[in-house]
Amino acid sequence: MEFTIPTTIPLQAYLALAAVLFCTGVWGLINSRNAVRVLMSIELMLNAVNINLMAFSNYLDGQLIRGQVFAIFVITVAAAEAAVGLAILLSLYRNRETVDMERFNLLRW
Amino acid sequence: MTIASITQLICFVALSATLVLGALGVVLLPNIVYSAFLLGGVFLSVAGLYLLLNASFVAAAQVLVYVGAVNVLILFAIMLVNKKENLAAIPGLGLRRLLSGAVCGGLFLLLIRVAFTTPWALPGPEAVGEEATIRIGEHLFSDYLLPFELASVLLLMSMIGAIVLARRDVLSSDVITGEAVDQGLIEKERTPLLLENSPR
Numbered sequence: 540m541e542f543t544i545p546t547t548i549p550l551q552a553y554l555a556l557a558a559v560l561f562c563t564g565v566w567g568l569i570n571s572r573n574a575v576r577v578l579m580s581i582e583l584m585l586n587a588v589n590i591n592l593m594a595f596s597n598y599l600d601g602q603l604i605r606g607q608v609f610a611i612f613v614i615t616v617a618a619a620e621a622a623v624g625l626a627i628l629l630s631l632y633r634n635r636e637t638v639d640m641e642r643f644n645l646l647r648w
Numbered sequence: 649m650t651i652a653s654i655t656q657l658i659c660f661v662a663l664s665a666t667l668v669l670g671a672l673g674v675v676l677l678p679n680i681v682y683s684a685f686l687l688g689g690v691f692l693s694v695a696g697l698y699l700l701l702n703a704s705f706v707a708a709a710q711v712l713v714y715v716g717a718v719n720v721l722i723l724f725a726i727m728l729v730n731k732k733e734n735l736a737a738i739p740g741l742g743l744r745r746l747l748s749g750a751v752c753g754g755l756f757l758l759l760i761r762v763a764f765t766t767p768w769a770l771p772g773p774e775a776v777g778e779e780a781t782i783r784i785g786e787h788l789f790s791d792y793l794l795p796f797e798l799a800s801v802l803l804l805m806s807m808i809g810a811i812v813l814a815r816r817d818v819l820s821s822d823v824i825t826g827e828a829v830d831q832g833l834i835e836k837e838r839t840p841l842l843l844e845n846s847p848r
Binding site (some may be wrong): 546552558583589598630 | 702710776796799814816
């Protein structure tokens with residue numbers, strides 16, 4: 540069986556990389572006990588989506604690079620989300636004296 | 649195969665290795681400070697991938713916003729809440745990790761299958777390359793003008809919201825008489841009366 544190295548990077552390589560990053564983020568989001576790590580996992584997932592947008596923008600939409608504009612908006616929203624999320628985390632920590640996700644269960648049952 | 653394409657390939661492989669290892673480190677390392685620094689590495693390698701995809705402006709924005717702002721914000725949050733605490737063991741943690749790992753693996757297989765079986769319309773139109781920044785500017789001030797202006801309102805709202813959520817409910821001086829409140833209340837040596845009523 541002949542195995543050839545591709546001369547240019549295929550689109551699927553970027554998609555697979557983004558899939559790895561997204562699944563890592565989802566796993567971390569579910570399994571983290573520390574609330575700061577949950578926020579970091581959300582950032583990982585947003586970056587995976589951005590890689591997908593940029594890859595599609597370069598390979599399928601080379602003239603009107605709409606994917607790059609969308610990526611800029613995603614970056615903006617992610618910055619706002621990080622600021623508000625960390626502020627919520629700080630006020631939670633001030634009230635409960637912990638960052639353990641298992642103990643933020645006031646509204647659970 | 650030219651020199652340029654070999655260089656691109658090597659850069660892609662190196663950046664993807666950094667990205668995947670860094671992401672695994674962010675999720676799996678027990679010390680959260682290491683995770684935060686590795687997150688900075690992940691953001692930088694994503695910016696490198698953007699450079700490979702002919703997007704210099706978005707790469708610069710990624711470095712400025714993510715590495716410069718979000719990562720520093722996360723480090724400050726860790727600094728403010730980093731107290732050694734022994735997490736109470738919860739039953740069925742191993743099973744939960746296994747199950748969520750299986751779910752994430754299934755999601756990964758699904759995404760890979762979609763990526764490799766969809767007939768993408770390749771090759772697409774020629775990439776604009778260095779003119780990308782000009783095109784983004786034209787987009788932002790013509791057909792994406794409304795989302796662009798809404799983004800500024802969103803940033804203002806989140807800034808005010810973050811300040812309101814994160815500030816302490818103690819004023820440094822009395823509102824009516826103007827004399828200074830004792831320092832113990834501000835430094836949280838004694839809890840203010842407000843917190844005693846709130847659920848703990």
